[in-house]
Amino acid sequence: MGWFILLGCFALLLIIGMPVAYALGIAALSSFVYEGLPLLIGFQRIVSGVSVFSLLAIPFFIFAGELMLHGGIASRLVSLASSAVGWAKGGLGQVNVLSSMLFGGISGSAVADVSALGSLLIPVMKEKGYIAEYAVNVTVTSSVAGIMIPPSHNMILFVVAAGGGISVSSLFMAGLIPGILMCLCLGAAARWVAIRNNYPTEKFPGWSVVLYAAITAFPGLFTAVIIVGGALSGVFTVTESGAIGCIYAIVVCVFVYRSLTLASFIVAVKNAVRTTGMVMILVGCASAFGYMLVLYDVPSELTKLLYMISDNPIIILLMMNLMLLVLGMIMDMGALILICTPIFLPVAVGLGMDPIQFGVMLMMNLGLGLCTPPVGSCLFVGCAIGNVPIQRAVRTIWPFYLAILLTLMLITFVPSMSLFLPNLLDV
Amino acid sequence: MDRKISLHPYLDRCLDALAAICTGLSALSMIVLVSTFGWLVYGRYVLNDTPTWVEQLALLMMITISFMSSATGVRERTHLAVDIVPMLCGAKSQIVLRMLCDFILMIFGVLMAVKSNELMQFSWYKEIPLLAIPEGIRYIPVLISGVLVALFSAASLLGGAISLFSDSDSDPVLNPDVSGLKNKAEE
Numbered sequence: 001m002g003w004f005i006l007l008g009c010f011a012l013l014l015i016i017g018m019p020v021a022y023a024l025g026i027a028a029l030s031s032f033v034y035e036g037l038p039l040l041i042g043f044q045r046i047v048s049g050v051s052v053f054s055l056l057a058i059p060f061f062i063f064a065g066e067l068m069l070h071g072g073i074a075s076r077l078v079s080l081a082s083s084a085v086g087w088a089k090g091g092l093g094q095v096n097v098l099s100s101m102l103f104g105g106i107s108g109s110a111v112a113d114v115s116a117l118g119s120l121l122i123p124v125m126k127e128k129g130y131i132a133e134y135a136v137n138v139t140v141t142s143s144v145a146g147i148m149i150p151p152s153h154n155m156i157l158f159v160v161a162a163g164g165g166i167s168v169s170s171l172f173m174a175g176l177i178p179g180i181l182m183c184l185c186l187g188a189a190a191r192w193v194a195i196r197n198n199y200p201t202e203k204f205p206g207w208s209v210v211l212y213a214a215i216t217a218f219p220g221l222f223t224a225v226i227i228v229g230g231a232l233s234g235v236f237t238v239t240e241s242g243a244i245g246c247i248y249a250i251v252v253c254v255f256v257y258r259s260l261t262l263a264s265f266i267v268a269v270k271n272a273v274r275t276t277g278m279v280m281i282l283v284g285c286a287s288a289f290g291y292m293l294v295l296y297d298v299p300s301e302l303t304k305l306l307y308m309i310s311d312n313p314i315i316i317l318l319m320m321n322l323m324l325l326v327l328g329m330i331m332d333m334g335a336l337i338l339i340c341t342p343i344f345l346p347v348a349v350g351l352g353m354d355p356i357q358f359g360v361m362l363m364m365n366l367g368l369g370l371c372t373p374p375v376g377s378c379l380f381v382g383c384a385i386g387n388v389p390i391q392r393a394v395r396t397i398w399p400f401y402l403a404i405l406l407t408l409m410l411i412t413f414v415p416s417m418s419l420f421l422p423n424l425l426d427v
Numbered sequence: 428m429d430r431k432i433s434l435h436p437y438l439d440r441c442l443d444a445l446a447a448i449c450t451g452l453s454a455l456s457m458i459v460l461v462s463t464f465g466w467l468v469y470g471r472y473v474l475n476d477t478p479t480w481v482e483q484l485a486l487l488m489m490i491t492i493s494f495m496s497s498a499t500g501v502r503e504r505t506h507l508a509v510d511i512v513p514m515l516c517g518a519k520s521q522i523v524l525r526m527l528c529d530f531i532l533m534i535f536g537v538l539m540a541v542k543s544n545e546l547m548q549f550s551w552y553k554e555i556p557l558l559a560i561p562e563g564i565r566y567i568p569v570l571i572s573g574v575l576v577a578l579f580s581a582a583s584l585l586g587g588a589i590s591l592f593s594d595s596d597s598d599p600v601l602n603p604d605v606s607g608l609k610n611k612a613e614e
Contacts, residue, residue, distance in 0.1 A: 017513040018528045019506030021497070026535055043542040047569055050493045051486050059492060060464075063457060236468065243464030266454070273453035277496020278506055284493065332507040374511050 003296035006031040010289070020335045021278070025285030031292045042288050049287025050280050053239065054168070055160055058279060060242025061153040063272040064223065064249050065112040068103070070268040071253025071260035073220035074116040077102045080217040083210045086202035090194020092125045094187055096138045097145075101183045102221065104146030109153065109275075110333075110370050113143040114378045118385040130199055132388045133396045138190050140382035140393075141400035144367035147333075148179030148360070151227045151245075156238070157283065157334055158359045161290070161341035166355050168238045169231050170422040174356045175363060178411050178418055182364070185403035193399055219252045232427060279334050286338035293342060303347045313351045317412050320344055321365060328369020332377070336366050357411070360418040364408045368401070442582055445575065446502040449495040456488040456495075463488075480557045487555070490565055494572035501532065502579040522591050529584040536577030543569035 010027035014020065025046060032042040068074055081098035088094045096117065104113040118139045125135035147154050150172030159166050193199075223245050230241035253260035260268075293299070306316050324344070327336055340362065348358040370378040373390050383390050411417050467481040500506045513524050543566045551563035 013528075013531070014509045015512045016524050016527055017508050017510055018531065019500075019508045021506055022532055022535060026531060029535075029538070039538065040542050040545055043539060043569070044546060047490065047543070047546070047566065050490055051565070053482060053486065056460075056485055056489055059457060059460065059489065063461065240464055240468055243461050244468060246461045247465050269454040269457055270450055273450060273457050273492050273496045274500065274503075274505060276457070276492050277453065277494075277498075277500055280489070280493035281497035281500075281506075330509055330511070335507075375507075375509055377507070 002031055002034055002292075003298055003301075005034050006289070006292050006296065007298075014331075020332055021282040021285050024282070024289040024335065024339075028285065028288035028292050031296075032288075035295075045288040045291050046284040049284040052160060052283075054156065055280070055283060056239045057151075057156050057168075057242040058153045059272065059276040060239065060246055061151055061156075061227075062109065062275050062279070063268070064227070064242065064245045065109045066268040066272045066275075067246060067249040067253060067260070067265075068220065068223065069112055069116045070264040071249060072257040073217075073223070073249070073253065074099075074103050075120060076213075076217040076220050076257070078117065078120050080210075080213040082202070083205050083213040087204040089191055089201055090130075090197075090199035091202040092121065092128060092130060093134065093138045093190035093194050093199070096121050096125070096135075097142045097183050097187045097190055100139070100142035100145045101149060101180070102217075104143060104149055110143040110146040110367060110378050111381055113146040114139055114381045114385070117143075118382050122382075122386045126386070128200055131197065131396075132386045133393050134193060134197070134199075136382045136386040136388050136393045137397040137400050138186070139386075140371045140376075140378045141397065141404060142183065142186050143378045143382075144364065144371065144404060145179050145183050147363050147367040147370075148175045148182060150175055151224070151231075151238075151242070152363070153279070154333060154337060154363060154366075155359065157279075157337045158341055158362060160283070161286075161338045162345055162355060162359070163342070166359065167422075167427060169427040170356050171359050172228055172231070173421040173425055173427055174360050174418040176421055178360055178364065178407060181410065181417070182404060182407040185407055186400060189399040189403040193396075219256050220249075223249050223252070232425070282332075282334050283338060286335060290338065290342050293339075299343045299346050302343055303350060306347060314413070316347070316351060317353070320347065321361070321408065321412060324362065324365040325368060328366045329372045330375050331369075332375070333366045333370055336369070337362065340366075354415060354419055356422060357415050357418045361408065361411050364404065364411055368404050368408070371397070371401075371404075438582065442502060442579060446499045446579070449499045449571075449575065453492045453495045453499070456491040460485055460488045460492070483555050483558045487558075487565060491568045494568040498572040498575035498579065501536075501576050519591065522587050526584055526587040526591070529580045529587060533577050533580035533584060536573050536575070536580055538573070540570055540573030540577060543573055 006027055009030045010023055013023035013026060018026070029039060029042045032039055078095065078099045081095045081102060085091065085094040085098050099117050099121065100113055103117060104110065122135045122139055126132050146152065152175065155171045155175065156168060159168050159171060226248050227241045227245040230236035230244060231238045236244060250260065306319060309319065310316060324340060327340065345355060345358055349355060370376050373379060373394055379390060379393065383393050463481045463484055467478055471477040513521050516524060547563040547566035547570060550566070551561045553562040554560065555562050555565070
């Protein structure tokens with residue numbers, strides 16, 4: 001009965017439109033009351049859920065992403081991508097994917113990626129004769145690279161939700177190959193659509209322009225090297241490398257690019273604290289919710305249920321993927337990482353899957369959820385920028401969904417896709 | 428995700444000012460957070476003297492940012508919610524659902540304020556290691572956040588009640604959109 005109150009209350013609150021974070025907290029507190037546990041402990045769990053040292057990297061990554069967005073790094077990366085791949089068929093689609101790979105890799109946020117690159121590229125694509133839906137679809141789906149390519153604050157959420165024992169550096173490295181592969185698949189899908197619709201091709205600007213764009217973009221790109229390299233080499237902890245990344249981004253944007261004004265800095269800080277607040281209250285409330293989930297033994301009950309349906313690992317993995325995809329369509333990524341990790345991770349480990357591989361699979365699954373209606377923040381932002389109704393955008397998005405799903409299947413069934421780099425680098 | 432309902436211009440300005448103060452405090456905490464970590468790395472590699480207080484201060488800043496910004500999010504309606512059912516409902520039902528959310532959130536805010544006050548008093552005579560300040564300070568942002576969540580929800584509840592009994596066709600709550608995300612995109 002207790003678990004029914006917990007999950008039922010949560011579902012009911014979600015249905016009436018309660019913010020996800022508070023729905024988690026209130027559902028958990030309702031269970032506390034039902035079980036006769038003091039509410040004081042419930043609130044203490046919420047506060048202690050936020051007060052975790054490894055979570056400190058999250059505000060730093062979010063802030064670094066905002067600094068890049070407002071400090072001129074994004075536009076330099078677009079110039080680099082434009083000069084490098086703009087000459088291909090449907091060139092701006094390829095530019096969009098490559099820019100997402102570069103920018104998303106640094107900022108670690110899919111929504112920041114869509115905001116930054118969408119506002120730069122979607123208007124240009126429309127101007128050059130590309131259909132608005134195509135521009136939105138490429139921008140939205142390629143933003144998933146921000147979650148997969150390190151650094152990614154969602155990966156830190158996963159590590160915390162998994163209850164420790166997983167190295168952030170390993171997970172960062174594990175996401176790299178799948179992230180790049182996904183971008184290649186998306187690039188292929190973008191090209192296929194471009195050929196079908198006979199989209200224009202840009203002229204190759206010459207190697208000197210490519211070299212100049214690369215040199216100009218290099219200081220910005222180096223932010224990712226500092227964050228990931230610092231953590232991998234052991235020079236900094238992940239948290240410290242996030243902070244140093246922020247300081248470096250400020251220095252580059254102020255002294256090298258000279259494009260970060262006081263006003264844009266204030267906007268960047270405000271946006272960063274706003275997003276941090278949203279994510280962290282979610283973490284705190286999910287911590288209390290997770291406490292009750294474990295108390296009711298929900299993870300092992302789900303494992304039993306899945307084994308009742310089938311004992312074939314392939315079927316179970318496909319079912320897990322399907323459940324995550326459906327959940328990703330209706331709920332926010334951060335909340336799902338925090339709720340689903342303690343539930344599904346033991347099932348995956350029981351099937352012999354490495355926790356790191358599961359983490360990468362979870363990221364891609366929920367990343368796809370950000371691009372699907374009815375609740376997809378990247379899709380919302382992309383459609384708002386492109387001024388395209390959501391229902392029109394999703395009518396032509398299927399080649400891009402297929403590209404991500406193909407990568408997802410490879411991650412699920414080919415462990416070396418995610419485990420090769422962590423094993424090679426021994427992190 | 429829909430827009431906030433206008434209550435009274437003066438009251439709205441006061442509540443917006445409160446939300447702005449919270450954002451300002453959070454922003455300041457973020458700058459302190461980044462600076463102290465910069466100092467930590469500088470201390471370790473240049474001065475060869477790692478400042479040990481950074482970790483505890485950082486956790487305090489983290490709590491400040493998290494709870495203050497989340498309270499602001501209630502006022503600005505930036506928290507992510509699943510709006511599918513409300514969007515399928517009629518105008519009046521939307522307002523009623525929203526008032527229900529506001530009411531529950533108000534109670535949550537009151538409980539958060541009361542319980543964090545108890546936690547603060549309970550832990551006031553213990554010290555945060557390395558900072559030599561009362562442990563209870565950790566709960567002050569939570570207490571303020573609870574009060575603000577209750578206040579912002581109560582204001583929204585009242586606004587909902589007013590719009591429910593007035594000409595609802597012209598009310599912005601009837602046009603739910605992705606304004607929070609749009610604002611983010613525009614910024």
